Amino acid sequence: MDIAKAAGVSKGAVSYALNGRPGVSETTRERILSIAGDLGWAPSNPARALAPGGRVGAIGMVVDRPARSLGIEPFFMQLVSGVETELAAAGIDLMLQVAEDIGAELAVYRRWAAERRVDGVVIVDLRVDDPRPEAMGVLPLPAVVLGGPGDTGGLPCLYTDDGASVREVVHYLAALGHRRIVRVAGPEDFVHTGDRTLAFQQAARRAGLEEARTVHADYTGEAGGRTTRRLLAAAEPPTALVYDNDLMALAGLGVASEMGVKVPSQLSIVAWDDSALCRLVRPSLTAISRDVFGHGRIVAGMLNRLLAGEHVEDRETPVGELQPRGSTGPLTP
Amino acid sequence: MDIAKAAGVSKGAVSYALNGRPGVSETTRERILSIAGDLGWAPSNPARALAPGGRVGAIGMVVDRPARSLGIEPFFMQLVSGVETELAAAGIDLMLQVAEDIGAELAVYRRWAAERRVDGVVIVDLRVDDPRPEAMGVLPLPAVVLGGPGDTGGLPCLYTDDGASVREVVHYLAALGHRRIVRVAGPEDFVHTGDRTLAFQQAARRAGLEEARTVHADYTGEAGGRTTRRLLAAAEPPTALVYDNDLMALAGLGVASEMGVKVPSQLSIVAWDDSALCRLVRPSLTAISRDVFGHGRIVAGMLNRLLAGEHVEDRETPVGELQPRGSTGPLTP
DNA sequence: CTCGGTGACTGAACCGGTTCAGTGCGTGAA
DNA sequence: TTCACGCACTGAACCGGTTCAGTCACCGAG
The missing domain is CATH 1.10.260.40 (lambda repressor-like DNA-binding domains)
Incomplete structure (x- = not known):
């Protein structure tokens, strides 16, 4: 030396x-x-990591949403920014990997654990009967889940009460006079998709809506557009559409315009995840706004404490707030 | 063992x-x-890295565009996807870091080199008089530049002939009858911004345009919108706008709609970087389409070979192609 | 039968840190 | 004066691989 x-x-x-x-x-x-x-x-980081009890000084994130949606989905880059901001202070690096499906994702975790590439991971997009938490139990790889609560297999998690936001949206649209609302949701096997669906049906029943369905898409603009086209072509189309992310909402807005359906006078549109996209398009999109960057910071902090050996409690983030903009309004003939 | x-x-x-x-x-x-x-x-990766001549098995990328634009800018995630696809085959991981400015970016490189966190880096967004290539010469950190050629301080680079694309756009717009075209460009100190500006002025002169200016913004939707608003409020506003990325083009489209300027009958809009966004909005955006994912693969492959000790030649990628869509057309009164 | 050569494998050094059991020294109390 | 103690610091083991110089058995040629 x-x-x-x-x-x-x-x-x-x-x-x-x-x-x-x-x-x-x-x-x-x-x-x-x-x-x-x-x-x-x-x-030298490798030398440090090699010493008994040494840490690698890096954590990992694997993303397995469809690759083509990744590019535009603002959610992940915002999350990554937040995670990094928190980690940078502790001198910890972030390994990012994209995987094709959940099987490939598990393979990445196994490799990372076997090769000692990372000290821990953040698991996103929790599924129903998700195999990942259980696998983590075996893998000696500390993990924090973004999602839940429930189905996390004992892993600490950061969750949001999406149901509250859904209820707010339904009340708002009902108050505007809408009676036929369809929700264009994310994949059915995501835990938060199920939570939102349940809350949506309950709120719709309570509001006495005429129609309140949930149809599933995959977060991509293509799927969002296709689904919207089908819905608007029906004999009695819905008068309001609620999307599970902003990209599908954007695609829906495009399809409405293409079909000559006026927003908001004939159709109201609500997006989930209020990225800058929602403010850039015309009409601007009413959206449920969450602090995704902040989520990243918090979840990174939780993982940091977990790695330090502390006990980490599940934590709830503030409910996403409805930001009313130009894409919603009362029906006007 | x-x-x-x-x-x-x-x-x-x-x-x-x-x-x-x-x-x-x-x-x-x-x-x-x-x-x-x-x-x-x-x-164990740390043990392997520690052995004489051992490699860490990871490469790094630092991004220092404004954090708020990062979330939606599709370019980076597509690039990252491409880089990773290439690296995954070689069992190499990717470290991603966001930095506030180029000074912070250099600090990250220095730390990575000193701590032996990565084997090499990919440098993006080459600037005029960029301090990074020179710093890399000192730093024992192999690097490949995405951008150039020229100003790369001897580092291998992957570059595109943006000028050819600019000329195609100008000819196309001139053929549609446009005589006043303004280009809403990225930051002035980016090398490729300068290349495009030069080609734009030359092509405009050759086409005998009445007005052909370049104004600079910072790739964010906010700046793109603000700039567009100012341009369209002029006494004799341009009839065509060419944007340096798709996010600003999207914002421009929104502003036009807000100001009652019809696209494309009163204003044509061309975007750079043809992400899914361009196809989702109405009218859909005419764009210069590049294979960003492919760029990522190629540049990762170059870095891989550089790390293997091979000599790596500069390489040019295919010219971005114009994809005409609904946002461009002849002026109709 | 002997000798040289080759293929298969071992033992030990090495990478660059962390950590623990000593070591030596100075100091204050008895 | 002596002894126990604490502080500052050293030397060596250790982490888990890679690599190189040997060692040994075996084989074919002379």
Whole structure:
């Protein structure tokens, strides 16, 4: 170790000095730190990780939504930004991987664990009967789930009460006079999709709506557009559509325009996840706004504490708030 | 090493067997591989990296565009997908980091190099007088540049002839009868912005346009919208706008609609980077289409070969092609 | 039968940190 | 004066691979 030589001490002393541990005098510590600074030296991460009890200093995220939707789906990059902001302070890096399906995702986790590539992972898009939490139990790979609660197999999770937001949307649309509302949802096997569906049906019944259905798509613009086209072509089309993400809502708006259906006078549109997209298009999209960046920070913080050996409680984030904009309004003949 | 014990050989033999190197008999190799498979064993990455000449098995990418535009900018996620697809085959991971500015980006490279976090990096968004290539020369961190050619300080690069695409756009718009075209460009200090500007002015002169200006924005939807609003409010507004990315084009389309300017009968709009967004909105956006995913694959492959010690030549990608859609057409009174 | 050569495998050094059991020294109390 | 104690620091083991110099058995040629 060249720092040790330069300072004329043993490498053990250097280790103590740099990690702020007792065992060296304050003057020696300062001398070592100053030399390290001059040399632009920093401890080798592989060596550190290799030492008994050493950590790799990186966490992983795998995304397995359809690759073509990934590019535009604002959700993930915002989440990643939030996660990184939190990790950067702790000197931890983020490994990102895209996978084709949940099987490939599990293979990535297994490889990461076997090769000691990461210290822990954040699991997103929790499914019904999700195989991942159980696999994590076997894998010695600490994990935090974004989603739930429930079905997390004992893993700590960060969740939102999506039902409350759904109820707010239904009340709002009902108050505007809408009686036929269809929800264009995400994949059926996502846990939060099921939560929202349940809340939607209950709120619709309570509001005495004439029609309140949920149809499933896959978050891509293509699917959102196709589904909207089918819905608007019906004999008695819905007068309001609620989408599970903003990309599908955007596609729906495009299809409405293409079919000559006026928004909002003939059709109201509500999006979930209020990214900048919603504000850029005309009419601007009414949306349920969540602090996705903040979610990333919180979930990264939870994982950090989990890695430090602390006990981590499940945590709930504030309910997403309805942002009324130009795409919703009363029906006008 | 538990595999060695299980197979009754030394750990050296295990190393030879697993890396396909000579020094073990074929029968022993198969026995070791089968035991490793049964145990779900894989070599520890930190240990491997620590060995003399060892590689970390990860490459890094830092993105320092404004954080708020990152979420929706489809370009990066597509690029990342492409990079990963190429790397996955080689068992290499990707570290992603967002930075506030180019200084923070350099700090990340320095840390990665000092701590041996990655084997190499991909540099994106090359600037005029970019400090990064020079810094890389000092840093012992192999790098490949996406952009250029020129100003890459000797680093291998993957570049596109943006000028050709610009000329195609100008000819196309001129043929439609447009005489006043304004280009809403990205930041002035990006190398490719300058390349496009130069080609734009030349093509405009050759086409004998009445007005052909370039104004600069920062790729965000907000800036794109604001700039468009200002341009359309002029006494003699342009009849065609060419945007340097699709997000600003989308914002421009929104502003036009808000101001009652009809697209394409009163205003034509062309976007750069043809993501799904361009096909989702109405009218759909005419765009210059590039295979960003493919760019990612190629640049990752170049970095891979560079890390293997091979000499890597600069490489040019196919020119982006104009995809005419509903947002462009002749002026109709 | 002997000798040289080759293939299969072992043992140990090495990478660059962390950590723990000592070691030596100075100090204050008995 | 002596002894126990605490502090600053050293030396060596350790993490889990890779790699190189040997060792050994076996085989074919002379």
